[in-house]
Amino acid sequence: MHFDTRSVHAAAIHDEHGSVASPIILSTTFERNPDGTFRDHLYSRYSNPNRTALEAAVANLESGGDAGARGYAFASGLAASAALLQTLQSGDHVLLPDDVYHGVFAQVQELFTPLGITFSRVDMSNSAAVANAMRTETKIVWMETPSNPMLKITDIAAVAAIARDGSAISVCDNTWATPVLQRPLALGCDVVLHSATKYIGGHSDVLQGVLAVRGGCDALHEKLTRVQMVGGAVPSPFECWLAARGLMTMPVRVRAQAASAEQIALWLSEHPAVERVLYPGLATHPGYDIAKRQMSHAGAMLSFMVRGSGEKAMRTACSTTIFTHATSLGAVESLIEHRASVEGIGSTTPDTLLRLSIGLEHTADLIADLDRALAAK
Ligand SMILES: *Cc1c(COP(=O)(O)O)cnc(C)c1O
Numbered sequence: 257m258h259f260d261t262r263s264v265h266a267a268a269i270h271d272e273h274g275s276v277a278s279p280i281i282l283s284t285t286f287e288r289n290p291d292g293t294f295r296d297h298l299y300s301r302y303s304n305p306n307r308t309a310l311e312a313a314v315a316n317l318e319s320g321g322d323a324g325a326r327g328y329a330f331a332s333g334l335a336a337s338a339a340l341l342q343t344l345q346s347g348d349h350v351l352l353p354d355d356v357y358h359g360v361f362a363q364v365q366e367l368f369t370p371l372g373i374t375f376s377r378v379d380m381s382n383s384a385a386v387a388n389a390m391r392t393e394t395k396i397v398w399m400e401t402p403s404n405p406m407l408k409i410t411d412i413a414a415v416a417a418i419a420r421d422g423s424a425i426s427v428c429d430n431t432w433a434t435p436v437l438q439r440p441l442a443l444g445c446d447v448v449l450h451s452a453t454k455y456i457g458g459h460s461d462v463l464q465g466v467l468a469v470r471g472g473c474d475a476l477h478e479k480l481t482r483v484q485m486v487g488g489a490v491p492s493p494f495e496c497w498l499a500a501r502g503l504m505t506m507p508v509r510v511r512a513q514a515a516s517a518e519q520i521a522l523w524l525s526e527h528p529a530v531e532r533v534l535y536p537g538l539a540t541h542p543g544y545d546i547a548k549r550q551m552s553h554a555g556a557m558l559s560f561m562v563r564g565s566g567e568k569a570m571r572t573a574c575s576t577t578i579f580t581h582a583t584s585l586g587a588v589e590s591l592i593e594h595r596a597s598v599e600g601i602g603s604t605t606p607d608t609l610l611r612l613s614i615g616l617e618h619t620a621d622l623i624a625d626l627d628r629a630l631a632a633k
Contacts, residue, residue, distance in 0.1 A: 259317065259435070259436070259507060260507045260508075262313075262316055262317060262321070263313075263317060263503050263504060263506055263507050264504045266312065266313035266316045266317065266503070267309045267310050267312070267313035267500035267503055267504075268309070269281075269305055269306070269309050278306075278309070278497065278500065278501075280306060280493055280494055280497045281304060281305045281306055281493055282493055282494070283300065283304075284299065284300040284301075284304075285298075285299055285300065286298055286299070296308075300490075300493070301485065301488055301490055302485050304493050304496075305493070306493035306494075306496040306497050306500065307329050307490065307491065307493065307496045309496070309500060310327070310329055310466070310496040310497075310499050310500045310503075311326070311327030311328060311329050311466065312327060313327070313500060313503055314327040314329075314450065314452075314456070314466045314468050314503070315327035315468045315469075317435045317503070318430070318435045318439060318440075318441055318448045318468035319439075319441050319442075319468065319470060319471070320439060320441070320442055322441070322470060322471045323471065324470070324471015324472055325441065325468060325469060325470050325471050326468070326469050326471075326477055326480075327466055327467065327468050327469075328466065328467040328469070328480050328481075328484050329452070329464060329465070329466050329490065329491050329496060329499075330464070330465040330466070330467070330484070330489050330490060330491065331463065331464065331465070331489045331490060331491050331495075332451070332453065332463050332464060332465050332489075333359075333431065333449070333450065333451025333452070333453055333454075333464075333465035334359050334360070334363055334451075334465065335465050335489040336449055336450070336451075336465030336466060336467050337360050337363060337429075337449060337465070338363060338367065338487075338489065339467065339480060339483045339484060339487060339489065340396070340427065340447065340449070340467060340480070341363070341364065341367075341368050341373065341396070342483045342487060343476065343479040343480060343483060344368070344373050344395055344396065345372075345373075346371060346372030346373065347372060347373075347374075347393060348373050348374070348393055348394075348395040348396075349373070349374045349375065349376070349391050349393040349394045349395065350364060350368075350373060350374070350375040350394070350395065350396045350398060351375070351376060351377075351378060351386070351389055351390065351394050351396070351397045351398060351424075352364065352375055352376070352377045352378075352398045353377065353378070353379070353380040353398060353399065353400055353403060353408075353410070354377040354378060354379050354380070355400075355403045355404070355406050355408060355604070356377070356398060356400055356403075356429075357400060357404050357429065357431075358599045358603070360398070360400075360429070361377075374393075376389060379408075380398075380399055380400075380401070380403075380408070380410040380415060381408045381409055381410055381411075381542070381543060383411055383414040383415060383418065386414075386415050386418050387418050390418060390419075390421075390422045390424070392422075394419075394422055394424045395424050395425060396424060396425050396426075396427055397415060397416075397418065397419035397422075397424050397425070397426050397427070398427050398429070399412060399415055399416075399426065399427065399428040399429065399440070399445070400428070400429035400431075400432075401428065401429075401432075401433070401438075401543075402432050402433065402536055402543070402547070402554075402555060402557065404432065404557075404611075405534075405559045405595045405605055405609060405611045406534060406559065406605075407534040407535060407536055407541070407543075407557070407558065407559055408542075408543060409536050409541075409542075409543025409544075409546045409547045410428075410546075411546050411550070412428055412438075412440050412443040412444070412445060412550055413443040413444050413550070416428075416440075416443060416444035416445045416446075417444060419446075420444065425446045425447060425473075425476065426444070426445045426446050426447070427445070427446065427447040427448075427449055428440035428445045428447070428448055428449070429448075429449045429450075429451075430448045430449065430450060431449070431450050431451045431454050431455070431586070432454075432455075432555055432557050432585075432586075433551055433555055434450075434455045434456070434506060434510050435448075436455075436506060436507050436510040436511065436552075437510065437514065437551045437552050437553050437554075437555055438550060438551045438552070441468065441470045443550060445470070446469065446470055446473055446476070447467055447468070447469050447470075447473075447476070448467070448468040448469075449465070449466075449467055450465060450466045450467075450468075451464075451465055452464035452465060452466050452499045452502075453465075453584065453586070454584070454585050454586030454587070455502075455506060455509070455510055455556075455585075455586035456499050456502050456503060456506060456586075457498060457499050457502045457586075457587070458502040458505065458506060458509055458586060458587055458588060459498075459502065459587050459588055460584060460587040460589070461498060462495050462498040462499055462502070463491075463495070464491045464495050464496070464499050466499075467480065509588065509616065510555075510556060511553070512616060513556035513614050513615060513616060514553045514554065514555050514556045514614075515553075516556070516614050516616075516619040516622065517535070517537075517554075517555065517556040517557065517558055517612070517614040518535075518537050518553075518554065519619050519623075520558065520612070520614060520619065520622060520623060520626070521533050521535035521537060521538055521558050522538070523623050523626075524558075524560050524626070525538060525540075527627075527630065528563075529562060529563050529564075529630040529631070530560050530561070530562060530563065530630070531560075531561040531562065531563045531608065532560065532561045533558065533559075533560045534558060534559040534560065534561075534609075535554060535558040535559075536551070536554040536555070537553070537554025537555075538554075556586075556613065556614045557585060557611070557612070557613055557614070558611075558612050558614070559595070559609050559610065559611045559612070560609070560610055560612070561606055561608045561609050561610075562608050562610065562630070563608075564608065565607070565608065566594075566596070566607030566608055568608070569594055569607065569608045569609065569610050570594050570597070571632055572592075572610060572629045572630055572632060573592045573593065573594045573610055573629075574632075575628065575629035575632035576592050576625050576626065576628075576629040577625055577628075578590060578617055578621055578622060578625040579591060579592040579612070579622065579625055579626070579629075580592070581593070583598050584613070585611075585613035586613060587613070587615060588615050588616045589615045589616075589617070590612065590613060590614055590615035590617055590622055591612070591613040591615070592610055592611070592612055592629075593610065593611045593612075593613075594609075594610060595609055595610070595611045596609065
């Protein structure tokens, strides 16, 4: 079946009433069979119907239906990255992108470095530099493409091959592209990470993370199953239900939002108050060719630098009326954000940079809103 069909049906739960909408099963515990054996579920931290359905659906969509692929849902995107890092041991090394999502960087630095895990950072858009940065103790190579908030593009197939040569696991944070636009597992990656808080949920009302692991990674499957079970950072059945509902509309949402973002990027790139637009769908973007090869569209996220000062950028973000001035991304409503002030001390994001998450409002209204905000005195 096609991707869109699987998105609608892959997480469905069928009950004895013939409910067309999936039920939410809140029970934390499950009765055994009369002979004392266990049924499908035992205790909700181990597994439950809503979580199992969601995990299977994300694994299916990311892997293109690989029966060996598995999904693991967690209480947030960062809980998912923590679970993956908890499969490591003291002395192991993680290779991170120099512009990795700031929360992942903080997590590695604050929670895992004290436990003896080392890391270094490299420009992941430079495959030769990645090969040079590999160490014998490198166990995870982390990609995030397009990156946040600079929209840098990593050649997923090239970096996954480098990781494989070094016997390291390759991970791609696919939160921004979603499997609608990019499928890292098909490009040779071992693990895909999602903040399902973003496009999978799609409505700014569920916090969740999901890992999708390709088939054939038996040792990793075993470890992640244990980390999820005894680490316990799992989402509730209701949150899994919300994320599963989000999956059903994700393909149409993402494609519509991406088409709108492309028009807005083009419009901004000709605006006199804009110094530079970072969007991999523009031919001037350094990652344009690779993005064209590995993505079906450049996506619904973009950043731009306003001409002038950081104050001018902040004033622009404070002057929109349709774009909401808030962090996060991937939902039906458009958001604008002054990124450097969210990332705080140590941020390398330019002070004049504004990040846009394009929602489902009409493109012309969004353009008019940005035009007014850029003119604000
Ligand atoms: C939001 C985000 C995360 C973290 O996810 P949470 O659900 O907020 O924990 C990780 N990576 C990317 C690219 C994100 O946008």
